[in-house]
Amino acid sequence: MIIDIHGHYTTEPQAVHLFRDKQLAGLADPARRPTSTDLGISDEALVKSVEPQLKFQKERGSDLTIFSPRASGMAHHVGTEAVSQQWTTISNDLIHRICTLLPDNFVGVGQLPQHPGAPIKNCIPELERIVNELGFVGVNVNPDPSGGHWSGPPITDKYWYPIYEKLCELQAPAMIHVSSSCNPNFHATGAHYINGDTTAFMQLIQGNLFKDFPTLKFVIPHGGGAVPFHWGRYRGLCQDMKKPPLAEYLLGNVFFDTCVYHLPGIELLTKVIPTDNVLFASEMVGAVKGIDPQTGHYYDDTKRYIDQVKALGEADRYKIFEGNARRVYPRLDALLTKRGHPGKKA
Amino acid sequence: MIIDIHGHYTTEPQAVHLFRDKQLAGLADPARRPTSTDLGISDEALVKSVEPQLKFQKERGSDLTIFSPRASGMAHHVGTEAVSQQWTTISNDLIHRICTLLPDNFVGVGQLPQHPGAPIKNCIPELERIVNELGFVGVNVNPDPSGGHWSGPPITDKYWYPIYEKLCELQAPAMIHVSSSCNPNFHATGAHYINGDTTAFMQLIQGNLFKDFPTLKFVIPHGGGAVPFHWGRYRGLCQDMKKPPLAEYLLGNVFFDTCVYHLPGIELLTKVIPTDNVLFASEMVGAVKGIDPQTGHYYDDTKRYIDQVKALGEADRYKIFEGNARRVYPRLDALLTKRGHPGKKA
Numbered sequence: 001m002i003i004d005i006h007g008h009y010t011t012e013p014q015a016v017h018l019f020r021d022k023q024l025a026g027l028a029d030p031a032r033r034p035t036s037t038d039l040g041i042s043d044e045a046l047v048k049s050v051e052p053q054l055k056f057q058k059e060r061g062s063d064l065t066i067f068s069p070r071a072s073g074m075a076h077h078v079g080t081e082a083v084s085q086q087w088t089t090i091s092n093d094l095i096h097r098i099c100t101l102l103p104d105n106f107v108g109v110g111q112l113p114q115h116p117g118a119p120i121k122n123c124i125p126e127l128e129r130i131v132n133e134l135g136f137v138g139v140n141v142n143p144d145p146s147g148g149h150w151s152g153p154p155i156t157d158k159y160w161y162p163i164y165e166k167l168c169e170l171q172a173p174a175m176i177h178v179s180s181s182c183n184p185n186f187h188a189t190g191a192h193y194i195n196g197d198t199t200a201f202m203q204l205i206q207g208n209l210f211k212d213f214p215t216l217k218f219v220i221p222h223g224g225g226a227v228p229f230h231w232g233r234y235r236g237l238c239q240d241m242k243k244p245p246l247a248e249y250l251l252g253n254v255f256f257d258t259c260v261y262h263l264p265g266i267e268l269l270t271k272v273i274p275t276d277n278v279l280f281a282s283e284m285v286g287a288v289k290g291i292d293p294q295t296g297h298y299y300d301d302t303k304r305y306i307d308q309v310k311a312l313g314e315a316d317r318y319k320i321f322e323g324n325a326r327r328v329y330p331r332l333d334a335l336l337t338k339r340g341h342p343g344k345k346a
Numbered sequence: 347m348i349i350d351i352h353g354h355y356t357t358e359p360q361a362v363h364l365f366r367d368k369q370l371a372g373l374a375d376p377a378r379r380p381t382s383t384d385l386g387i388s389d390e391a392l393v394k395s396v397e398p399q400l401k402f403q404k405e406r407g408s409d410l411t412i413f414s415p416r417a418s419g420m421a422h423h424v425g426t427e428a429v430s431q432q433w434t435t436i437s438n439d440l441i442h443r444i445c446t447l448l449p450d451n452f453v454g455v456g457q458l459p460q461h462p463g464a465p466i467k468n469c470i471p472e473l474e475r476i477v478n479e480l481g482f483v484g485v486n487v488n489p490d491p492s493g494g495h496w497s498g499p500p501i502t503d504k505y506w507y508p509i510y511e512k513l514c515e516l517q518a519p520a521m522i523h524v525s526s527s528c529n530p531n532f533h534a535t536g537a538h539y540i541n542g543d544t545t546a547f548m549q550l551i552q553g554n555l556f557k558d559f560p561t562l563k564f565v566i567p568h569g570g571g572a573v574p575f576h577w578g579r580y581r582g583l584c585q586d587m588k589k590p591p592l593a594e595y596l597l598g599n600v601f602f603d604t605c606v607y608h609l610p611g612i613e614l615l616t617k618v619i620p621t622d623n624v625l626f627a628s629e630m631v632g633a634v635k636g637i638d639p640q641t642g643h644y645y646d647d648t649k650r651y652i653d654q655v656k657a658l659g660e661a662d663r664y665k666i667f668e669g670n671a672r673r674v675y676p677r678l679d680a681l682l683t684k685r686g687h688p689g690k691k692a
Contacts, residue, residue: 154530262578289586
């Protein structure tokens with residue numbers, strides 16, 4: 001089974017955007033608020049909206065996508081905490097409906113109703129709802145709910161501890177994924193996303209978070225930002241800071257996905273990062289939509305790159321495509337086992 | 347000749363720090379202001395202070411370091427514009443003295459008296475002074491003088507144009523290098539530096555700066571941040587944005603150094619980025635000070651990595667170690683030629 005652990009719902013029906021417009025217009029003029037949270041989207045329309053993803057799964061040879069709301073759509077910095085809560089509920093419910101309609105293709109991961117300055121514990125009810133009621137297997141945590149101003153505390157700060165406690169209790173990993181940027185310095189997918197990944201990893205080196213949460217698991221998307229390319233720098237900084245060796249210090253808890261859109265990048269990632277810490281992902285349909293004229297294939301068809309890495313043996317490929325995902329997302333493993341896909345011993 | 351294009355003066359005598367303390371103490375209590383900008387450092391003390399660099403040059407086999415003030419020391423966000431100006435003059439003068447004392451080992455690059463919100467044209471007199479009077483061959487430009495708040499405009503904004511005009515006129519390249527971070531989210535050398543590199547490059551994709559400044563040259567340090575690792579992403583984003591192919595669009599003006607502290611990173615950099623755009627650098631004595639237990643050599647001994655990249659031929663090595671530096675820094679080339687080192691035809 002080929003599990004793509006990183007897909008966002010980037011092909012929402014227009015009704016979703018119309019609702020969001022009304023919701024935000026309502027901040028300025030309460031008369032424009034949406035009158036209902038029922039978006040009026042039929043099951044047929046939902047299934048139709050994910051046809052691009054289904055087509056790519058089939059063409060590229062992946063089976064199951066861990067599916068979450070559009071990352072840039074979370075926009076925790078926009079509006080109020082109440083707006084974030086309403087928007088989060090609606091966004092997560094849409095994911096749930098798609099996963100229910102197409103259970104062989106999609107398993108859900110949710111967003112949280114974060115808001116700059118609001119206590120993170122306010123996100124716990126939604127986290128419990130999506131995991132316990134909607135069957136989601138993980139959650140996206142935004143390390144910068146200010147949207148590119150980075151005005152909140154680092155992810156190792158005690159501010160975040162209530163959500164980490166709940167994640168450990170629920171056996172749910174978090175993908176550390178920023179949302180859109182309202183800072184003109186940071187292009188969303190070209191700078192803010194990658195910087196968010198790099199920044200989060202360095203915060204984990206500085207802090208000692210997994211001493212307090214030994215079972216907490218973080219997935220750092222986009223191949224870990226700049227981290228694998230600068231693995232020597234991070235090993236060296238860790239050493240200068242008198243921490244344990246980097247791999248020993250963090251790689252029991254931190255994992256990287258394969259959203260790196262060219263072969264040399266995937267080669268580096270799989271050479272530098274232990275196979276146990278690399279999870280297949282493409283973020284399709286996502287950040288980069290085009291076809292690479294150098295290969296004739298989509299940039300984000302990352303499976304092709306992994307298939308070309310000669311140094312990976314069969315056992316490595318099993319881990320990257322399935323085994324690691326089942327280990328990092330225990331609720332996914334349980335779900336698949338229950339459905340008659342027990343997986344192999346890693 | 348082996349030219350290391352990226353070294354900062356990180357081994358300043360204590361008198362420099364004492365002056366800076368007094369200078370900043372003077373903000374709170376004018377009575378504590380330093381009474382003189384003469385730091386009382388003898389030539390002997392200056393030469394002694396760079397013994398570590400001289401030792402590393404000898405041991406590692408580099409000849410000449412392009413030497414600039416400590417990057418994190420620029421701290422443009424601290425104090426006032428007048429403080430930044432005084433501190434910049436002193437910092438650049440120290441570099442000038444070292445380059446005068448040890449002309450075979452060091453050639454100068456300066457910092458600018460930037461300050462958040464202050465017009466960039468206020469930096470022009472110092473830029474002219476360091477190039478025309480002190481013989482510096484380039485300058486460090488801080489794309490985020492706010493120190494991790496990124497509250498200023500992107501580097502493609504017209505705000506910056508006066509300094510670019512002067513750089514073109516002077517035939518001086520700029521290294522785009524942030525300073526220290528006063529944002530607790532960003533570790534200086536582990537996050538802010540790398541993010542600064544990535545951010546600047548993405549801004550250049552978004553804008554069209556080199557249409558207005560076809561001869562302007564930027565060096566992006568630390569191997570270009572995350573850029574080479576995500577070269578497919580950047581090529582794809584460029585394509586999605588209907589820009590010319592990335593290499594054609596930016597690589598006539600943008601260059602990367604080799605401050606990447608492990609062999610797989612250097613292999614990726616030299617595989618993905620055309621040889622004409624890679625300049626040897628180590629940033630010694632800098633961000634990472636230790637010895638890599640996996641190799642028994644210093645992490646920042648980057649020459650060793652380049653020496654190990656089998657795919658590079660002699661012509662490539664000449665470009666990376668000398669030729670590209672002479673092309674990107676024409677004033678360096680002129681200086682070396684005048685001193686009897688004409689270089690090879692690239």
